[in-house]
Amino acid sequence: MENQVFSKFGEGIRVTVLNIVLVASAFVWYFLFFNFLRNTMDLLVLSSDAILKILGLNFFSLIFSALSGSFLVERFWDKVRFLYFWMLLGAFLSLSLLHGFSGLLDVLVLSVAFGAYFGFGMPVIMGYYASTTSVFNRSKIGGTIFLVISLCSFIFSIVIIGNPDILALLLMSIQLAGLFIFYMLKPKTVDMHEGTSVRFSSILLSRPFILYFLSWCMFSLVNYIVIPVLSKLFSEGEAFVRFYSMIENVLVAAFAFAGGFLADAFGRKRLAMIGFALVGFGYAILGLAQNIVGWYLYTVIDGTAWGIFFVLFFFTVWGDLAEGRSSEKYYAVGVMPYLFSNFMRLLLEPYVSLIPTTALFSFASVFLFAAVLPLVYAPETLPESVIRERQLKSYIEKAKKFKEKYS
Numbered sequence: 001m002e003n004q005v006f007s008k009f010g011e012g013i014r015v016t017v018l019n020i021v022l023v024a025s026a027f028v029w030y031f032l033f034f035n036f037l038r039n040t041m042d043l044l045v046l047s048s049d050a051i052l053k054i055l056g057l058n059f060f061s062l063i064f065s066a067l068s069g070s071f072l073v074e075r076f077w078d079k080v081r082f083l084y085f086w087m088l089l090g091a092f093l094s095l096s097l098l099h100g101f102s103g104l105l106d107v108l109v110l111s112v113a114f115g116a117y118f119g120f121g122m123p124v125i126m127g128y129y130a131s132t133t134s135v136f137n138r139s140k141i142g143g144t145i146f147l148v149i150s151l152c153s154f155i156f157s158i159v160i161i162g163n164p165d166i167l168a169l170l171l172m173s174i175q176l177a178g179l180f181i182f183y184m185l186k187p188k189t190v191d192m193h194e195g196t197s198v199r200f201s202s203i204l205l206s207r208p209f210i211l212y213f214l215s216w217c218m219f220s221l222v223n224y225i226v227i228p229v230l231s232k233l234f235s236e237g238e239a240f241v242r243f244y245s246m247i248e249n250v251l252v253a254a255f256a257f258a259g260g261f262l263a264d265a266f267g268r269k270r271l272a273m274i275g276f277a278l279v280g281f282g283y284a285i286l287g288l289a290q291n292i293v294g295w296y297l298y299t300v301i302d303g304t305a306w307g308i309f310f311v312l313f314f315f316t317v318w319g320d321l322a323e324g325r326s327s328e329k330y331y332a333v334g335v336m337p338y339l340f341s342n343f344m345r346l347l348l349e350p351y352v353s354l355i356p357t358t359a360l361f362s363f364a365s366v367f368l369f370a371a372v373l374p375l376v377y378a379p380e381t382l383p384e385s386v387i388r389e390r391q392l393k394s395y396i397e398k399a400k401k402f403k404e405k406y407s
Helices: 013-044 048-076 079-099 104-131 138-160 164-185 200-204 207-230 238-266 268-288 292-322 328-334 336-352 357-370 373-377 384-406
Strands: none
Touching: 013 048, 013 079, 013 104, 013 138, 013 164, 048 104, 048 328, 048 336, 079 104, 079 164, 104 138, 104 292, 104 328, 138 164, 138 238, 138 292, 200 207, 200 328, 207 268, 207 292, 207 328, 207 336, 207 357, 207 373, 238 268, 238 292, 268 292, 268 357, 268 373, 292 328, 328 336
16 A cells, blocks of 8 residues: 555655665765765865865766666666665775775775765666656656755764764665665566667767757856855855855755656756756846845755756656666766766866956856757657646646635
């Protein structure tokens, strides 16, 4: 029997909880390590070149392993058994943090190891998620997963407080708990919808994929290049930006959850276009009003947009475009702009900081409005029949309420 709480998702309680636990545990595991890595680099007082090298190795090992992993697993592995092995391996890898970081070499090795490990399993996890959710409810569940990820990452970050031993035990516990729940709740009757094998060439030559991917690339690159300039706007500097980034993260989690329901009701394309327009509007505000009021408005607007983007470009669109086929390669390629833009931010930070803020924000707002153009020609990945049906149902409900009120 389905639980009433999850009946609105259209998925059985076990499938829904399994996906939430499986995806959330993997991303929380990696985010906690990555935050600890950044804090450790600050404590070691490393040079900017060393930091760039460490994070670059982490990003590129993740990307390389994601692409190679999605290729190998599709051909040679049973996906469910692979996930068992992957989570068990992650528990042992977590224990490597028990000795802490004693120097630059340790940081480099662990950065590569954790990045490669997460990258190898991430496409398989997202492929399993896409295969066990329907196009009609994928965004709702994705928004819920992101909300869980945000809450757990925040709570666990407070618990570890920079202690590598506590972090190691926590990461091991997360992987073992995910493994146990995955084993206990995996429905035997779920059709994995493995579909046909998909080539990277067919993905990269697909018109719908190119249009969504191009907009996502344009946004990711411009958004992260602008970040180094934000701390120059106020005398409080980087501390001010970090404080309001924490507030924005709360907004991102809330709007990701709400955006999941909106995307399943009104479509992905329309919501993505609204998100791009919002970010462009936010940068236009910063360009015109570089004061505390402008920053407040920008924080709300940017948080709303990122909530939309996370649920669409991390959980929904790539699974939709796979159309029932194996989606591991779609997710492996789809996450690349986000990772690559983070690396480009570090690489270009010394040069971008020299550009006047007004000129940079004006350029960013125009460029982001232009990023909407590919979406104008992109197809809607949620079936139009579903959108019309839900709109008609909404009109009928409103008509009934109107009739009851005035009859």
